[in-house]
Amino acid sequence: ADLSTSIAGVKLPNLLLNASGVNCRYENELQQLLDSSAGSLVTKSATLNSRDGNPEPRYAPLAGQIGSINSMGLPNQGYEYYLEYAKKFDYNNGKPLFISLAGMSLADNKAMCEAFRDANLPCVLEINFSCPNLPGKPQLGYDMEAMEAALKVLAPIIGKPFGIKLPPYFDIAHFDQAAAIFNKFDNIAYVTCINSVGNGLAIDWESETALIKPKDGFGGLGGLMVLQTSLANVNAFYRRLNNGKQVIACGGVTSGKEAFLHILAGASAVQIGTQLQEEGTGVFERVSKELQEIMAAKGYKNVEEFRGKVKTL
């Protein structure tokens, strides 16, 4: 079965790719993704200057393989490292390149977007709206006015199709408000739903201790436990976005089954985070095969035949 797809004007031979943040901070990790069965790759969200991130342990899998918790603190090489990588990237290798940006301020996001615009490269920018906002204010993705103000500055600078990485929403009014904002910007080509479910707390019952060190153990939740929230965000934006805007799914994909569900919910591509962290890049081959087996069993030749076709009662 054909798993290829197009996003923001670039063609992915396979709709599976990594979630930003996992196995994508360093060039050697990015090469591992290129050498895998993934159809594309996205870099670790970049900030203006390089960052070490939070003290460890800052990532932990949850017992029973139900998911993960992380408070990495945006460890990355600084945007110029990823700009250089994007300048020497072989765009004829068959897999497109996505670059994630998470400025610590609108000024930082503006400067990074201007640098990528001036370099005029075929890579696709994915702006991480879980980036922090002013102190005391929620992350950008939860501040509708700040999110619209940021897009009014960044969308014209980027000029060409780009994507935004969104935190999960849990209120229908928020789906409505966020989608109405995104529909105002013609060059928002896609949204990636979801980033980790913010500020969970994982505690080990034997040691009576939080699993991760930063933020008193508070961190973003990922993996199978966030699947239903992710499916809802994928489908909510699939139903609300117009003018051909697409949705990339991220959240809870451990096998072909969850990838299939995300496509039913409306996803044009599917990112894998926690399962990639736990299993390694072989996950792309395994999930691709499982998805193709499911499609064959159901008689689907390509994903267009069932994308967004989730039935309701």
Ligand SMILES: CC(C)(C)CCc1c(C(=O)O)[nH]c(=O)[nH]c1=O
């Ligand atoms: C949470 C932020 C540090 C503000 C952004 C980077 C990020 C991180 C991180 O680097 O801690 N972890 C996630 O699960 N998603 C993210 O978007």
